[in-house]
Amino acid sequence: MPTVHLVDVCKTYHLDSVAVPALSGISAAIQPDCFTVLAGPSGSGKTTLLNLIGGLDRADSGRIEIAGQVLDALDDDALSDFRARHIGFVFQHFNLLPVLSAYENVEYPLILAGVSRAARRQRVRDMLAAVGLAERMDNRPGQLSGGQRQRVAIARALVGRPALVLADEPTANLDSHTGAEIIALMRRLQREHAVSFVFSSHDAQVIAAADALLPLCDGRLQSMQEGAA
């Protein structure tokens, strides 16, 4: 069973009476334990598609199934709980909570998922160690570099052991060296945690690292290609 199954998904934005079609007729399957890249130029609909897959927005039509659950069937609260349990997010702007330390940021999804304090402690420490930030866990995001912040964000996305991690241009705000490190880290963690990663990027570096490629252009999927494994 694929982790993500999309059937004829459409999404149109409405700007004052002008209809902006962002996605039309997207059908695709994303396999478990895969590093999948959503490639395409700016404005091609990558963010829109990731938002739909992540249950942050609703499609106009079509069917989105994640880990066997049809998202459309869930109300807002159930969808929130579903995100908490099954989906991790990595954002372009890192989106850490500025008032929480690195440790607390990583701990937060576990609190939402109702994990006990003792279990949280172990998992958060392990996760921060895995992203190489064991020494910085008491620092607030403001005291961390961009690369370090994104590592915290990756730890936060993975700590709840989701089925799927979605990353929308996670390296767009990093220099190419740091970006490469982040990609390598995600690739490694994706293998270690046996989780599906879906990324959006128009960065050749990232595309080269992918198991599967979904090329998007003007809101349509070009064709399914297998990347170099």
Place this chain on the structure above:
Amino acid sequence: MSTLLLALRNLLRNRRRSLATLLTMVVGLTAILLFGGYRSNIQYGSLTGFVQFTGHLQVQRSGYFEEGSDNPAAYGIRDYAALMARLRQDAQLGPLLNEVTPALQLGGIAGRFAANVSRSVLVNGVDAAARNRMLRWNEYGVVSYAQPLALEDRTADSVVVGQGVARKLRLCGLLPVGMPCTQPAADSNTSHGGSDNTPAELAALSQQEAVPAGAGAAANRIELLAASQRGAPNVASLRVVKATNMGIKALDDLYMAMHLQQAQALVYGRDTPQVTAILLQLHRTADIDKARPRIRTLLAQHGGGQDLTVLDFRQLNPMYEQTSQFMDSMFGFIAMLIGVIVLFTLGNTMSSAVVERTSEIGTLRALGLRRAGIRRLFLCEALLLGLAGVVLGVLAALAVAALINNSGWRWTPPGYAYAYLILVRVGQDLPLLLGSVSGMLGVTLLSAWWPARRAARQQIVDALRHS
């Protein structure tokens, strides 16, 4: 717990704004509590004064209060002693009672031939010992201005008058030093009673309060003219032993107290004496509603067919209700004004917080926090501010109240003849404290409600785009 932590950290993040909002709440609550404490002091103070003076409840003949205050003959209560005994001994009513005492009120004209002056007065025939016990009642622990009635253990012809009456009768020696008083013009010219009006003797009178009938006592003799039950004029020769400040000026200018027997002799002569009221003072004001129906029942059973009615101190002293209502409406107005100010200040603070943190709201929602969680976060933030404001506000109010209460400031309320201490009852007034505190917290939640709701209702993708 994570909500609380997040809320607290977010408040500390924008310290200046949080402090400004907090200050508004603290100042607002302090103002409400101080004015409320001032109102409370006036209300409990005047309640205590009235209850000390008139009791909680009075049994009177129907219509007496409206029509007959100066016509005791028509509104006398027969067999009052037996009736009082019934009230006292009743198993239900008895334990509630602090004092039961009769009173006879009549109008008369007091004259001082030595000074060629006369003055109409309202005479209260009282049991002085019982009245003095009533004056010691102080359920609410207020500063009591009651001075004991100087009739206790005095001769049968002794009377006490208001200072206004003393001034009108030119009993200057009985007035406090420095109070304006016209010396009797007649003194130097015509000498009615021999040599008893020399200035030296008058001066001595100011210290003669405790001196029994003696050298200068004749100077304080007055005659009282009153109508007897049968309509004939009756005159009594009386001795003024003290001029007392009655607080309310209108009363001060009319008041005269004498022994009940003396008053009864004036009105009823050799007939069976009656009274115009039976005063009942309870231990606790709250028992009025329990006591009144029981008294009614007892009156119906043992009143001997007389048409008797029971009035409470509010009915007997309309001024109490008027003052009370005035203070209540002032308090309500001030509280509402401050409530609105806090509502808008805090509402504005919370709205700004929501706008500033839009992308964080999106992040929290993406991580799986429900709408209700977002709402709770902002309500919690407002509530924390509110709690801090309430705690600091109460402390500030208690501190300022202590300062005011120790300052010794005084003022004379309109219509009063006495300068009262300015006091605020904040700490002792639990309803005021609880009401203001819960009101403030209510306003806090109300002002955060709309911003919190708006935050929770945002579309996640729109919120995330704010980064």
